[in-house]
Amino acid sequence: MADSGNNFVSLAVYNRMPVYLKALLALKRDGKKFVSSVILADYVRENPSLVKKDLSYAITSVGKPKVGYDIDSLILDVENFLGYNNVKDAVLVGVGKLGQALMGYHGFDKYGLNIVAGFDIDDNVIGKVFNGKKVFPTDSLAGLVSKLNIKIGILTTPQDHAQPMADLLVQSGIRAIWNFTPVHLALPDSVAVKNEDMASSLAILSKQLKEILFKESN
Amino acid sequence: MADSGNNFVSLAVYNRMPVYLKALLALKRDGKKFVSSVILADYVRENPSLVKKDLSYAITSVGKPKVGYDIDSLILDVENFLGYNNVKDAVLVGVGKLGQALMGYHGFDKYGLNIVAGFDIDDNVIGKVFNGKKVFPTDSLAGLVSKLNIKIGILTTPQDHAQPMADLLVQSGIRAIWNFTPVHLALPDSVAVKNEDMASSLAILSKQLKEILFKESN
DNA sequence: TCCCTATCGATATTTTTTTATCGATATAAT
DNA sequence: ATTATATCGATAAAAAAATATCGATAGGGA
Numbered sequence: 001m002a003d004s005g006n007n008f009v010s011l012a013v014y015n016r017m018p019v020y021l022k023a024l025l026a027l028k029r030d031g032k033k034f035v036s037s038v039i040l041a042d043y044v045r046e047n048p049s050l051v052k053k054d055l056s057y058a059i060t061s062v063g064k065p066k067v068g069y070d071i072d073s074l075i076l077d078v079e080n081f082l083g084y085n086n087v088k089d090a091v092l093v094g095v096g097k098l099g100q101a102l103m104g105y106h107g108f109d110k111y112g113l114n115i116v117a118g119f120d121i122d123d124n125v126i127g128k129v130f131n132g133k134k135v136f137p138t139d140s141l142a143g144l145v146s147k148l149n150i151k152i153g154i155l156t157t158p159q160d161h162a163q164p165m166a167d168l169l170v171q172s173g174i175r176a177i178w179n180f181t182p183v184h185l186a187l188p189d190s191v192a193v194k195n196e197d198m199a200s201s202l203a204i205l206s207k208q209l210k211e212i213l214f215k216e217s218n
Numbered sequence: 219m220a221d222s223g224n225n226f227v228s229l230a231v232y233n234r235m236p237v238y239l240k241a242l243l244a245l246k247r248d249g250k251k252f253v254s255s256v257i258l259a260d261y262v263r264e265n266p267s268l269v270k271k272d273l274s275y276a277i278t279s280v281g282k283p284k285v286g287y288d289i290d291s292l293i294l295d296v297e298n299f300l301g302y303n304n305v306k307d308a309v310l311v312g313v314g315k316l317g318q319a320l321m322g323y324h325g326f327d328k329y330g331l332n333i334v335a336g337f338d339i340d341d342n343v344i345g346k347v348f349n350g351k352k353v354f355p356t357d358s359l360a361g362l363v364s365k366l367n368i369k370i371g372i373l374t375t376p377q378d379h380a381q382p383m384a385d386l387l388v389q390s391g392i393r394a395i396w397n398f399t400p401v402h403l404a405l406p407d408s409v410a411v412k413n414e415d416m417a418s419s420l421a422i423l424s425k426q427l428k429e430i431l432f433k434e435s436n
Numbered sequence: 437t438c439c440c441t442a443t444c445g446a447t448a449t450t451t452t453t454t455t456a457t458c459g460a461t462a463t464a465a466t
Numbered sequence: 467a468t469t470a471t472a473t474c475g476a477t478a479a480a481a482a483a484a485t486a487t488c489g490a491t492a493g494g495g496a
Contacts, residue, residue: 254472254473254474255473256472266473270473270474270475271475274475274476280474280475281473281474281475282473282474283471283472283473284472284473284474285472285474286472
């Protein structure tokens with residue numbers, strides 16, 4: 001049954017769910033109507049039992065023995081679980097190359113994320129428009145955030161502005177920060193943080209590469 | 219003792235290690251010489267026992283009772299564990315906004331990652347230079363990768379080019395792909411993949427935000 | 437129609453990860 | 467010099483996560 005309210009679901013499940021979704025969309029494109037946990041597990045390289053348990057958090061209707069799950073309905077369930085249907089407004093602070101890339105990324109619509117505006121201190125970008133979203137001076141951040149009751153902030157500033165801008169976001173009423181800077185932010189418990197940690201990713205990739213090359217040399 | 223060779227260390231450790239490193243660098247900047255597992259755990263919001271166990275994978279010298287670990291030597295150990303000292307060359311495919319941001323990002327030096335060149339099919343970027351790295355046509359990718367024996371490819375293309383370009387990378391001899399596209403890549407087992415999954419990150423951030431707001435409303 | 441089989445969903449088992457405990461010891465205080 | 471204490475490092479215990487098992491059942495084929 002679907003997880004209504006606040007039953008605990010582990011972060012690992014949240015990490016795998018979008019992977020299942022990508023697989024389901026690919027299977028749908030291939031014209032498939034049903035998929036079993038075995039097929040899906042094979043596709044995403046997980047264990048079928050794990051897939052069944054994970055999907056049980058999202059699913060609203062039962063799967064059929066001998067056939068598996070209805071792909072269309074499963075896609076809806078997973079998208080719903082991930083919150084892709086309820087739109088979440090966000091502001092972005094630091095409109096450099098990365099900030100521009102994120103403002104211009106059309107994929108966020110799909111995830112239910114709507115970047116309302118960008119903020120920067122640089123006159124060269126203030127006033128510019130990326131993907132229909134305008135860049136404002138950081139002075140005006142607090143006003144807009146509180147007026148529109150925005151809860152999510154995306155942080156793409158240079159390192160030395162990360163903490164001050166995070167503080168400004170929090171003062172303005174932001175309660176969740178998606179941190180693309182490599183800075184360890186000091187924030188109150190009342191604010192959620194997700195660090196997009198390139199260092200970790202790269203370390204994991206290197207480790208895996210090392211393991212693959214090691215296995216071959218033996 | 220430090221993990222030499224191929225003793226298994228879990229991905230969770232690899233995820234936390236860069237967080238410890240950031241904390242250690244911050245403590246060093248504050249003039250601290252030693253740090254205990256309790257202090258470090260408090261800083262990164264983990265359990266002291268976990269910190270001790272994690273650090274044991276990286277550490278080469280023992281910590282002192284009543285004092286803790288020597289910060290300078292611990293920083294070296296963790297950087298070594300993460301492979302920041304041995305330089306890893308990489309190529310980047312897809313020099314759009316995100317590709318340019320990554321090519322221009324100076325932080326990668328620190329992690330031991332050296333982007334040697336960018337590749338694209340668009341004449342508007344071919345020939346341009348970002349952060350001292352030139353952009354070449356994708357035709358020339360295979361030649362350069364095999365000549366320089368490069369093992370890591372960074373994928374920042376539009377969605378529809380992701381799989382073909384991943385295939386090209388693999389054919390050229392690339393053995394590890396850092397995938398910034400939201401595409402599920404079909405690749406042989408002999409190639410490591412790390413998906414930089416924005417969908418997962420955002421889902422986790424939303425979940426945390428929801429939990430925080432839920433907790434307050436009760 | 438009646439069996440055979442693939443699969444679900446629930447639960448039991450196993451494995452992995454995290455946390456707690458404890459003896460040894462270096463440092464600081466008395 | 468002696469004592470008290472904070473910490474390490476090893477290991478035991480607990481918790482969490484992943485995997486395997488199994489009865490029930492829908493669908494396909496004899």
